[in-house]
Amino acid sequence: MKMRFDFNNPNIASRKYHQNKIGFAKKCIAALFAAMLCTAALFPQTRDDPDTNLPEIDGDFFEAETIDPALQHNFTIIVPVHEYDLNPHTASYSSESQILSSLYEGLFSYDPVTLEPKNALAVHYRISRSKKRWTFTLRKNAKFSDGSPITAQGVCDAWLDLLAEPRAPYSSMLDIIEGAAAYRIGKGKRDAVGIRALSDTTLVVELASPAGYLPRVLCHSAFVVCKKDTNVSSGAFFLQRNANEEMILIKNNNYWDAEHTHIERIAIVQSDNADENAFLFNTGSADWIAGNVTVQKLLDKDSVQINAEFATEYLFFKCRKKSVWNNPDLRAALLEAVPWNELRSQAFVKAPTLVYPINGYPQVEGFAYTDPDEGASLMNDAKKKAGIPQDKRLPLVIAIPDTEYMKKQAKILSGAWKALGIDVEVQTSPINRYLESIPSWNADLFSYTWIGDFADPLAFLELFRSASTLNVARWKNAEYDKLLGEAALYTGDERTKLLARAEQLLLDSGEVLPISHPVSLNVIDLETTGGWSSNAFDIHPFKYLYKKRKTAPLPNIVTR
Known part of the structure; x- marks a missing residue:
């Protein structure tokens, strides 16, 4: 969680860290939209059975062929350069969760x-x-x-x-x-x-x-x-070494399902050299790239795996003491004047709302149209109601990662809000320190991208619950909290209706500016690697991985 780069936009800081790639993907937009349309079907509503046996995890889940032990000695994954926290209680990046899910x-x-x-x-x-x-x-x-x-x-x-x-x-x-x-x-x-x-x-x-x-x-x-x-693990692997931007994971033979864990040793190598990473994959020195890569230099374009993510990129207001932007009427005036189409011009999938569309979740009215005149009228009304002189210009600080994309986004907002009497100041931070800076940063508007951690609207709505440890916005609303509490008492349609009402309240308050639903990109040859499947969380447990021998594509070629 915390920082990551989005595939459709590699310059957005978010609570989930990984780096995705641009270029070749634009040739895959049709397939991408099909994937997006299918993602909601992955998330059926929660059952509430009184006596439940869930499916067992076992190594046969992916295995449709005999696994050759001689191929399972080593597996290499390339990930972004980052300071990885491997304490499951304090870790917050998606790249950390990927590793932790195999250690514990x-x-x-x-x-x-x-x-x-x-x-x-x-x-x-x-x-x-x-x-x-x-x-x-x-x-x-x-x-x-x-x-x-x-x-x-x-x-x-x-x-x-x-x-x-x-x-x-x-x-x-x-x-x-x-x-x-x-x-x-x-x-x-x-x-x-x-x-x-x-x-x-x-x-x-x-x-x-x-x-x-x-x-x-x-x-x-x-x-x-x-x-x-933390040197003692409960999962399929244990950490043998973590130094010099390389982690070595070894199969845990005491694991309850060690029989169905096939890879003996996994090397997780940190590298942001996109050209070098492509070379390592082309030469077979890397089995899976989850970080930067020059897609155009990959010899096997079929190894590029693009998938919809259960995620939303958005901007949010941080509530701080005596800030004029704690006023929801003033925020609502700003959002009325946002040029949404321009702000979402680089999005593969535009996001008018915060919660990713989930099967059975009621439609919520989001932000899709722009009316500068109405925005100016609302701003005048909000100022009058708040006792602010009509001719007083209001300062607003936008805090962003120091990337070209976010500078462009800030420029769009600054231009749109200038006519409303708003003087926008843009402050920046290096992207690798951006999210950690938010709690102490004396600014008004911040950038975020969130991947839901479980298939439920609450995975997004929890971010704004008053008492939540995930509530970096510090937004508090008693009615919102009440709706989330009431939703917990129900299942099915009654529950989702209450959650949708909570989201509508959040949006109507002008607290968030939804932008897009990102996608993920990995590079892995599924003809030589088994046990890996695209999914909307971009989490791939290592225990399922196994290597397989690739069939020669040309006749009269003998493979060894």
């Missing part, structure tokens, strides 16, 4: 194709009639990489440690558990949190209110089982 495991894991929750450490769970008591049964053969058993108490300890970590970006997602929010903010006791182990393999979780989406949330790498010693 929680109760559930993402299905690598559909993104539905699949059993990981949990083999079974029951939900009480009140929908608030969840009882999980854990695997008896689950072990850490040091050979020690993974128990229900280990799950309790990991989650409680997460709640106690002040730097944990995702800890508020556990606020649905009884007593978790109070403990997280230092107003409750550890033993009052509704998480307890009844035995080594039985875990009970008491929720403050029903949350049928809980398994989806628990797929995320923040909620894995881990020890304080």
